[in-house]
Amino acid sequence: MQRGLAVYQFLAYALSGLETLTSKYGDPIEIPCNKGQFKESDVTLVKWKYDKDGNILVKQLDQNATISTDVNYKNRVSIKKDFSLIITQVTMADQRTFTCMVVWKEDILEYPVQLTIYKVPSRLQITNLTTAMAIGKPTMLAQCRTEGASPAANITWFKNKTPLMTDGAAVKINTNVDVDETRLSTTTSTLEYTAVKGDIDTKFTCQVQHIWSANMDSSPLVFTVNYATEKVNLQVVSQGPFKEGDNVTLKCTADGNPPPSSYSFYIDGEKKTVDSNIYTLTNVTRENTGDYKCSLVDNEDIAASVPITVEYLDVVLSTTGKIVKKLGESLEVTVDVKASGAAQTSWKKGNAKLNSLPKFDKLTYSDSGMYECVVSMAGLKETRTFELVVEGPPVIKNLIKERGEGMTKVLKCVAEGSPKPTVQWSVNGTSVILSSVLLLEYIYTFIYTISPVLYAMGFSFHENSKQMELNMTLYLITVVEDVTMDKQDQKDEYGDQTTLAVGIVVGLMLAVLAIGLAYWLYMKKSRQGSWKTGEKEDGSAEESKKLEESQSQKADV
Known part of the structure; x- marks a missing residue:
C-alpha cells in the first residue's frame, strides 16, 4: 500500500515538471527532498547529487551522512532529518539541477530540483563623459556601466525623462553584455548624440533596470551646446535720459556659444576693436548724439546698432543778480531757452507761483521780491533767479488813533517807502521810543502808546530816506x-x-x-x-x- 503511494507520488511529481528554487547570490539555500514527505524510519538510503555524475553526500539509515570530496561542496553542505540539502554561500556555480535519490523499501525514487541564482547589479557608473557638443556633429556623450549582475541588467537612456531609441541618425546607442568566469554579467551602454540648438539645457539620464532590484538612475547630465553666432545685439546699459557730462556704457552680445571674446564698436564712424563686449563713452556732449554700432570682429555683416541722444538745456535770463529800480519805472525780462526737446518754463515770486513771465510796465513797491525761473526737460532742470528792489520816496498813508489796553490810547502812523523810512516821534519837543510793524514789503506801521495823563500834548514825526525828508503834524x-x-x-x-x-x-x-x-x-x-x-x-x-x-x-x- 505504501509502496503504491510512493510510486503514485513520484509519477505525479514527474508529470508536474521540474521543481525550481531561486536563491540570492551569497545566501544559504535549503533544497527539499520530495518536499520533506518521507519519514526517516522508512528510508534505507538517501543520496544527493548534481547534474549527472556529481556526488555530494550519502546518508544511510541510522548512520551519519558521508560527504564527498568534491571541492565545490565538501565544506558547504549538510543534510537535515527530513533529508533536505543545505548549501551555504551559494555562487553562480550552484545554478544547476540537484537530485535527491531515495531508497524506499524496495523502490528507488529520484526528486530533481533546478536551482537558480540571482545577483543584483552594482551601482551604475558614468564614464567617458564629454562636456560639450556641437550642433550637427555626432558626439559620444557618455558611457553607462553596471557590473556583477545575474541575470544581465538592462540599460536605457533618457532625454528629459523620455526614453531614447537608436534611430541611426541623431541617436545611436550601443549596448554590450559581458559574462565573466564567475558567470556574472557586466552591461555597458554608450550614447552618441547629434545636438540641435534646442538641446540647450537638455538633461540626459542613464537608467539601470534589473528583475530583482529597483531601477537605478544616474544624476542628470547637462552638456554645453556649441554653435556659431548668427546674430548680435547692442544695448545701452546706462540709464537715460543722458545729459552732457554723463558716461554712457554700451554692451554687445551674441547668440553664439561660446560667445565671442572681442567685438568691434563703431564710435563716430571710427572702428574700435576691444577684448570685451563693453564700451563706455565718457563725458558725452550734444555732439555725441547719433547711431552706434557693434559687430563681430571677423564678420562685420553680423552687426547691430542703437541710437543715443544726449539731451541739453541752455537757459539765458536777461536779468540776474540784484536789480534796483525807481518807483514807476519799467523793466523788461526775457528768457532764452535752447534745448534738445520741448522744455517747460515756470515762474515763482518768493513762494508764490506765477502764471507767466513777469512784465513790469510801471514798477510798484509790490513788484519787489525774489523771482525764480525754472526750465525743465527730460530729466534736466535749470534755475535762474534775480532780486528786484523798487525804491521810492516815503509817503504817509494814514494816521490812526485806537483804544489800547486799559486807559491807554495807541497812535499809529502808516508809511510807505523803500528803503524803510526813518520815523521820529516827539512829545512836547521830546523824542520818544516807538515800535514798528512790517505790514508788507514796503508798508510799515509805526506805533506809539499814550498813557492817560491829565494834560494835552501834541505829536509830530518826520521820515528820512534817500529821496526826501517830510514833516507832518498830528x-x-x-x-x-x-x-x-x-x-x-x-x-x-x-x-x-x-x-x-x-x-x-x-x-x-x-x-x-x-x-x-x-x-x-x-x-x-x-x-x-x-x-x-x-x-x-x-x-x-x-x-x-x-x-x-x-x-x-x-x-x-
Whole structure:
C-alpha cells in the first residue's frame, strides 16, 4: 500500500515538471527532498547529487551522512532529518539541477530540483563623459556601466525623462553584455548624440533596470551646446535720459556659444576693436548724439546698432543778480531757452507761483521780491533767479488813533517807502521810543502808546530816506477827553461817583478850550508846516483851518 503511494507520488511529481528554487547570490539555500514527505524510519538510503555524475553526500539509515570530496561542496553542505540539502554561500556555480535519490523499501525514487541564482547589479557608473557638443556633429556623450549582475541588467537612456531609441541618425546607442568566469554579467551602454540648438539645457539620464532590484538612475547630465553666432545685439546699459557730462556704457552680445571674446564698436564712424563686449563713452556732449554700432570682429555683416541722444538745456535770463529800480519805472525780462526737446518754463515770486513771465510796465513797491525761473526737460532742470528792489520816496498813508489796553490810547502812523523810512516821534519837543510793524514789503506801521495823563500834548514825526525828508503834524490829541469818555461808558460801574466825574470832565473841557484858543492864536503867527509843544512854528493856512475845525468840534462837545 505504501509502496503504491510512493510510486503514485513520484509519477505525479514527474508529470508536474521540474521543481525550481531561486536563491540570492551569497545566501544559504535549503533544497527539499520530495518536499520533506518521507519519514526517516522508512528510508534505507538517501543520496544527493548534481547534474549527472556529481556526488555530494550519502546518508544511510541510522548512520551519519558521508560527504564527498568534491571541492565545490565538501565544506558547504549538510543534510537535515527530513533529508533536505543545505548549501551555504551559494555562487553562480550552484545554478544547476540537484537530485535527491531515495531508497524506499524496495523502490528507488529520484526528486530533481533546478536551482537558480540571482545577483543584483552594482551601482551604475558614468564614464567617458564629454562636456560639450556641437550642433550637427555626432558626439559620444557618455558611457553607462553596471557590473556583477545575474541575470544581465538592462540599460536605457533618457532625454528629459523620455526614453531614447537608436534611430541611426541623431541617436545611436550601443549596448554590450559581458559574462565573466564567475558567470556574472557586466552591461555597458554608450550614447552618441547629434545636438540641435534646442538641446540647450537638455538633461540626459542613464537608467539601470534589473528583475530583482529597483531601477537605478544616474544624476542628470547637462552638456554645453556649441554653435556659431548668427546674430548680435547692442544695448545701452546706462540709464537715460543722458545729459552732457554723463558716461554712457554700451554692451554687445551674441547668440553664439561660446560667445565671442572681442567685438568691434563703431564710435563716430571710427572702428574700435576691444577684448570685451563693453564700451563706455565718457563725458558725452550734444555732439555725441547719433547711431552706434557693434559687430563681430571677423564678420562685420553680423552687426547691430542703437541710437543715443544726449539731451541739453541752455537757459539765458536777461536779468540776474540784484536789480534796483525807481518807483514807476519799467523793466523788461526775457528768457532764452535752447534745448534738445520741448522744455517747460515756470515762474515763482518768493513762494508764490506765477502764471507767466513777469512784465513790469510801471514798477510798484509790490513788484519787489525774489523771482525764480525754472526750465525743465527730460530729466534736466535749470534755475535762474534775480532780486528786484523798487525804491521810492516815503509817503504817509494814514494816521490812526485806537483804544489800547486799559486807559491807554495807541497812535499809529502808516508809511510807505523803500528803503524803510526813518520815523521820529516827539512829545512836547521830546523824542520818544516807538515800535514798528512790517505790514508788507514796503508798508510799515509805526506805533506809539499814550498813557492817560491829565494834560494835552501834541505829536509830530518826520521820515528820512534817500529821496526826501517830510514833516507832518498830528492834530491835538487830548487824553483827557478819552478818559472822560471811558468814565461815561462805565457810569453804571462807578455808581455814586458819576456826578463828580462829570464835573471834572466839564472843567477839563473848559481848560482844553482855553488851550485850543491859545494854540489857534499861536498858529496864526506860525510860518512852518509842523508843530511841537513848547516850540514856535509857523503853520500853513491849511493846517490852521484843520486845527480850527478840530477845536470847533471839541467846543461843541
